[in-house]
Amino acid sequence: xxxxxxxxxxxxxxxxxxxxxxxxxxxxxxxxxxLLGPSGCGKTTLLRTIAGLExxxxxxxVIGDRDVTGVQPGGRDIAMVFQxxxxxxxxxxxxxxAYPLRIKKVGKAARQRKAEEVGARLGLDQLMDRRPGQLSxxxxxxxxxxxxxATQAQAFLFDEPLSNLDARLRLxxxxxxxxxxxxxxxxxVFVTHDQAEALAMADRMAVMEAGxxxxxxxxxxxxxxxxxxxxxxxxxxTPMNLLEGTVGGDTLEVAGCKVPVPASAEGLLTxxxxxxxxxxxxxxxxxAEPADGSxxxxxxxxxxxxxxxxxxxxxxxxxxxxxVPEGGEPSIGADGFATPRRDRALVYxxxxxxxA
Amino acid sequence: xxRFVLGRIGFYTLxxxxxxxxxxxxxxxxxxxxxSDPTYEVRVPDFTLDNFRAILEHPxxxxxxxxxxxxxxxxxxxxxxxxxxxxxxLSRVRLPGRDALLYALLLLSSIIxxxxxxxPLFQLAVELNLIDSQFGVILILTGGLLPxxxxxxxxxxxxxxxxxxxxxxxxGASPLQIVRHVVVPLVRPGLATIAVWAVANVWxxxxxxxxxxxxxxxxxAAVIMYTLYTEGGQANLTLLSTFGLLYSVPVVLMYLFxxxxxxxxxxxxxxx
Ligand SMILES: Nc1ncnc2c1ncn2[C@@H]1O[C@H](COP(=O)(O)OP(=O)(O)OP(=O)(O)O)[C@@H](O)[C@H]1O
Ligand SMILES: [Mg+2]
Numbered sequence: 001x002x003x004x005x006x007x008x009x010x011x012x013x014x015x016x017x018x019x020x021x022x023x024x025x026x027x028x029x030x031x032x033x034x035l036l037g038p039s040g041c042g043k044t045t046l047l048r049t050i051a052g053l054e055x056x057x058x059x060x061x062v063i064g065d066r067d068v069t070g071v072q073p074g075g076r077d078i079a080m081v082f083q084x085x086x087x088x089x090x091x092x093x094x095x096x097x098a099y100p101l102r103i104k105k106v107g108k109a110a111r112q113r114k115a116e117e118v119g120a121r122l123g124l125d126q127l128m129d130r131r132p133g134q135l136s137x138x139x140x141x142x143x144x145x146x147x148x149x150a151t152q153a154q155a156f157l158f159d160e161p162l163s164n165l166d167a168r169l170r171l172x173x174x175x176x177x178x179x180x181x182x183x184x185x186x187x188x189v190f191v192t193h194d195q196a197e198a199l200a201m202a203d204r205m206a207v208m209e210a211g212x213x214x215x216x217x218x219x220x221x222x223x224x225x226x227x228x229x230x231x232x233x234x235x236x237x238t239p240m241n242l243l244e245g246t247v248g249g250d251t252l253e254v255a256g257c258k259v260p261v262p263a264s265a266e267g268l269l270t271x272x273x274x275x276x277x278x279x280x281x282x283x284x285x286x287x288a289e290p291a292d293g294s295x296x297x298x299x300x301x302x303x304x305x306x307x308x309x310x311x312x313x314x315x316x317x318x319x320x321x322x323x324v325p326e327g328g329e330p331s332i333g334a335d336g337f338a339t340p341r342r343d344r345a346l347v348y349x350x351x352x353x354x355x356a
Numbered sequence: 357x358x359r360f361v362l363g364r365i366g367f368y369t370l371x372x373x374x375x376x377x378x379x380x381x382x383x384x385x386x387x388x389x390x391x392s393d394p395t396y397e398v399r400v401p402d403f404t405l406d407n408f409r410a411i412l413e414h415p416x417x418x419x420x421x422x423x424x425x426x427x428x429x430x431x432x433x434x435x436x437x438x439x440x441x442x443x444x445x446l447s448r449v450r451l452p453g454r455d456a457l458l459y460a461l462l463l464l465s466s467i468i469x470x471x472x473x474x475x476p477l478f479q480l481a482v483e484l485n486l487i488d489s490q491f492g493v494i495l496i497l498t499g500g501l502l503p504x505x506x507x508x509x510x511x512x513x514x515x516x517x518x519x520x521x522x523x524x525x526x527x528g529a530s531p532l533q534i535v536r537h538v539v540v541p542l543v544r545p546g547l548a549t550i551a552v553w554a555v556a557n558v559w560x561x562x563x564x565x566x567x568x569x570x571x572x573x574x575x576x577a578a579v580i581m582y583t584l585y586t587e588g589g590q591a592n593l594t595l596l597s598t599f600g601l602l603y604s605v606p607v608v609l610m611y612l613f614x615x616x617x618x619x620x621x622x623x624x625x626x627x628x
Contacts, residue, residue: 053526
């Protein structure tokens, strides 16, 4: 097991695309780390550069206490699961799992035994003689996991390991993967563009944008206190309300309403300053009657989220969303009021979070 | 209605005539060896085996088939090995001017084993002491077939996903291990296609062995065929037809075997 450290890592593809821009990142030993970001932000590039499949244009990759920047992938003591799993179609499950050991010149009997042991642990014992083409997506994923487990590498790299599974199986696989990582305690970096996946599985996560890391933190930190408006808008199953406003003493003037300055920004704002006020729909309390510091307007959309409803209010000329529990949903056209939770609302100045 | 019927009749007549062009020679090839005293006509055979006895007695006929086999297998082996390595490299490594190189090779290769380069090739063989050497013929035929083989195989390799190789690379496999463990099994149908194509090409090649092999004992069937005359200088149809049949059967068998085992595919690596 080993920590992974990236120092000023830069990757410029031939043709001039700068996929990673002087990126610093430290992942401690044993951590389950998620890389999240919109399509094309450089997640796969980052993972492949750690693996050595892409050579860094600048900076360093350190695994354990070894600088591996110039080392071939095979010498880095890492294992990688590809998005399409890359199981060898001409080998059966046993041979697939045993392949890393074959490269390490482990004897045939020993590596078969190891493959069976790992396979059994992942519930593949009935499938050991099958070819990958004869397995379901979920089974293939487990074979791919078994294969990296057999390597006993210092770190695992996963590129969207769940994206080939259907929604139902994905939930199962997610739990399974997290449990497995806990048990093995291997440093794991995994790429996803599904934020629910990152929030659910990761110990810590990084949100990337255009080759930069915009925030690193635990899922709770990233969800509750997005460091900038990019992360705020990107994270969350429903996007955060980001409303322009001005500071007026200890209240903020937002969309023609007055709301109290959030707890996190108290004493940090100057009068008359222009800010962006952020609050998640989940942290807005909806009521039919005006309340202290509420944003009032007309209900324009009501969306069913299952156990709750997402209500969109037209406040002045902006839209504000609030999550309303089952049974309390208003009808369209009614007057409605959303009261942000003062301890959860955030203030952004020039796109960056204002906080002590 | 009548126009339709007439059209159909015309169409089928045309097809029948076209088919006849292909089938009559084949019928002759199937019937003549079993007919005593064959002529150019297609006749119902009287199922004699005398013609085969005659060909067995011919001193060079059977050995020449063996020579053909040697040339064909040797060339196919070299072509498959070198083409696979070259195609893999060309498919995976970004080289400036790669496509231009491939097209240039392809263009030149049709000249190399063709009539145009006969004289220089002969001289080259003389200089290199490769006259009357079967190995020399194999080398020259290999050279002629390689560009087309590389071209076809590269296309095949381009269409197999890279992630298999990358996966093996991360596990620490060396480039040669990757080729042996991963690439070759994945492109096996392509390799089989190339091998069969090379064998068929060499089997039918007359010019190169005729030019470079003067020793009758080393000449392949295609050249020996050319010597099957009666004392009167007439084509010896008894020997020609029988030898022709023996000459074509191995290639047909090979096609059937390989197509059954691998299926012929020029495109599209793996089903996913
Ligand atoms: N081989 C390549 N050559 C040139 N540019 C590339 C190459 N691979 C990726 N890029 C570019 O680098 C940037 C980052 O790509 P990358 O694949 O890392 O994105 P990603 O975050 O994994 O996206 P996704 O979520 O869609 O998989 C993109 O702009 C992409 O177009
Ligand atoms: Mg990607």
